[in-house]
Amino acid sequence: MFINAEASLSAIARDLRKNPSDAVVIGVAQGDGGPLLLESPLSAKDAEAIQSTLGLLGMSGAPDSLIRLPGIPELNTQIIALAGVGKIGSAAPTGEQLRRAAGSAVRQLAGLGKVVLAFPAPTVAEFSAVAEGAALGAYSYTEHRARSGEAAKPNVVRAVVLSPIAGSAAADAALQRAAAVAKAVNTTRTLVNMPPSQLYPASFAEAAKELAKGTSVKVTVWDEKRLEKEGFGGILAVGQGSARPPRLVKAEYVPAQPSKAPSVHLVGKGITFDTGGISIKPAAKMDEMKSDMAGAASVLATVLAAARLGVRTKVTAWLCIAENMPSGSAQRPADVITIHGGTTVEVLNTDAEGRLVMADGLAAASEEKPDVIIDIATLTGAALIALGTRTAGLMGDTSVTAALKDAADDEGEAAWAMPLPEELRAGLDSAVADIANVGDRPGGMLTAGIFLREFVGKNGDGSTIPWAHIDVAGPAFNTGGPWGYTPKQGTGAMVRTLVRYVEGLANSRS
Incomplete structure (x- = not known):
């Protein structure tokens, strides 16, 4: 009766080169002066290059916006996905902005196996929001679909949160709670x-x-x-x-x-x-x-x-x-x-x-x-x-x-x-x-x-x-x-x- 797959949640603190993925998701906000690439695992040179082309790419940073770029060796990924988090002004994204951006990205990246979420998540609250959003976004109801197509793409199988607190007891507890809460919502x-x-x-x-x-x-x-x-x-x-x-x-x-x-x-x-x-x-x-x-x-x-x-x-x-x-x-x-x-x-x-x-x-x-x-x-x-x-x-x-x-x-x-x-x-x-x-x-x-x-x-x-x-x-x-x-x-x-x-x-x- 309940056949919807659930994405497994995990976290890493660094070393993307040792953790290959299908996509690495990086946040883009609507800043006061235009689209703003958020803190990410990109090198300063690569971050500057992407920041300078956001306007040409048509990436405003609006909620639910997503643009795919080719991956690069230093991230060991097939795709860099730029995901909009909305307006932040001079402040950091709120927990709900991170939750929605993570969920939107994972939802739109259906069909991929492993997705790394590289939003800024240095605190337990931000880490929890990203994990919860990812687990909520990796949902679809396909029990009665007999034909394949865009709407029937399989959910993301693995969602990995990139955060400096990965591996800590607090992060492990946050992952456990995010999985339990998402399971309840998805049920x-x-x-x-x-x-x-x-x-x-x-x-x-x-x-x-x-x-x-x-x-x-x-x-x-x-x-x-x-x-x-x-x-x-x-x-x-x-x-x-x-x-x-x-x-x-x-x-x-x-x-x-x-x-x-x-x-x-x-x-x-x-x-x-x-x-x-x-x-x-x-x-x-x-x-x-x-x-x-x-x-x-x-x-x-x-x-x-x-x-x-x-x-x-x-x-x-x-x-x-x-x-x-x-x-x-x-x-x-x-x-x-x-x-x-x-x-x-x-x-x-x-x-x-x-x-x-x-x-x-x-x-x-x-x-x-x-x-x-x-x-x-x-x-x-x-x-x-x-x-x-x-x-x-x-x-x-x-x-x-x-x-x-x-x-x-x-x-x-x-x-x-x-x-x-x-x-x-x-x-x-x-x-x-x-x-x-x-x-x-x-x-x-x-x-x-x-x-x-x-x-x-x-x-x-x-x-x-x-x-x-x-x-x-x-x-x-x-x-x-x-x-x-x-x-x-x-x-x-x-x-x-x-x-x-x-x-x-x-x-x-x-």
């Missing part, structure tokens, strides 16, 4: 990219079991009978129109010394295909709704990464999985359903289904009283209107959203905190149930967050469990061209942020 991408005929509730649950093999993650699956017995009315209602019954998956990672570890529960929306149900969507672009399970893929991948990295936080993922189809057995507008825990919901629009399965997941997570609950979902089209296609929306308790924003900034992921105005709650009032599943159209992303908040439970002292909601309706699926380390279709957006967050939660407790 999410592959799950999102799979066709809905291949990834459906039961097969998604089996994929979770398969991916957890060889790790300490424990996977538990609720089938439709257990879901009914335990009152998961949201997941059952959304899935009842499909011939493929729904599932709930719980994936648990417990670190050493669990009594001293903070706990975070991650709830992910897992609609393996969303037609809208009886409130059916327009046909145009409905194929993109295979991505409506990106939240569930993200939380699963985060737990697996936490286990591989030995994070000192207890991390539990809840994958709320269903296929939303119209049929004679589908739920109807005006139906009333009962969420796990007893809250009743009037379904006014069956295309607002994600919040129904998420309500079950939030209620179940709350029963275990973790320190924090975070949910992530491709939840609303309103998120795209408000924040565009590359920025995730953060809502919930400030203590959690602020830490998530910091983690996103550290990882170079775009996220923005949004409010949950109390006046929007009245729009969810129902004449026949505890709450309706949709409210007024204005502020739709925020209203969805307010709906989810209703299902976050209490601590033993009566206080509400700290919670945040992440809407990734825009950044989870790239409908345009590739850029930086981001491919077409599934992106794995916010997985890196979640991994950084759970790492930070443990560090804040110690």
Whole structure:
């Protein structure tokens, strides 16, 4: 099921003559006075020669630009690849600029075997960014391609970071983390990219079991009978129109010394295909709704990464999985359903289904009283209107959203905190149930967050469990061209942020 090759990561400090490669990548920035060749392993004479011809080569240093030159003996490479890192002024490139430039270069050099990344990376932070970008850029989804061609070129097999800190314990740890994080992101991408005929509730649950093999993650699956017995009315209602019954998956990672570890529960929306149900969507672009399970893929991948990295936080993922189809057995507008825990919901629009399965997941997570609950979902089209296609929306308790924003900034992921105005709650009032599943159209992303908040439970002292909601309706699926380390279709957006967050939660407790 998961056939995408992963580039191996390594590092060297010097001696390119003893390390032959297919390409050596050198950075070019957009400086104040024009394109600027960054520090590199080139001799002063060769660097001056290339710098003087950058304009003639048409190399501006803009992001995603790449120009190939013939290799030279002193670098022992077939190709010198000049890769743009963007505007830097008088400063050095940021970590995210290096991450994107490395990812873009490796992505565009597909078909080559070994690539050396010779960006300036003298610190652990810069070294990590280059390694992570390379691992993220060496991704493609080619499982269903029967014909060879430009789009089917094999990924770069080996990515080597050139840095003076290569061989140090810090560099080795950075390589290990970059590989684990990239594996999590790329797993999410592959799950999102799979066709809905291949990834459906039961097969998604089996994929979770398969991916957890060889790790300490424990996977538990609720089938439709257990879901009914335990009152998961949201997941059952959304899935009842499909011939493929729904599932709930719980994936648990417990670190050493669990009594001293903070706990975070991650709830992910897992609609393996969303037609809208009886409130059916327009046909145009409905194929993109295979991505409506990106939240569930993200939380699963985060737990697996936490286990591989030995994070000192207890991390539990809840994958709320269903296929939303119209049929004679589908739920109807005006139906009333009962969420796990007893809250009743009037379904006014069956295309607002994600919040129904998420309500079950939030209620179940709350029963275990973790320190924090975070949910992530491709939840609303309103998120795209408000924040565009590359920025995730953060809502919930400030203590959690602020830490998530910091983690996103550290990882170079775009996220923005949004409010949950109390006046929007009245729009969810129902004449026949505890709450309706949709409210007024204005502020739709925020209203969805307010709906989810209703299902976050209490601590033993009566206080509400700290919670945040992440809407990734825009950044989870790239409908345009590739850029930086981001491919077409599934992106794995916010997985890196979640991994950084759970790492930070443990560090804040110690």
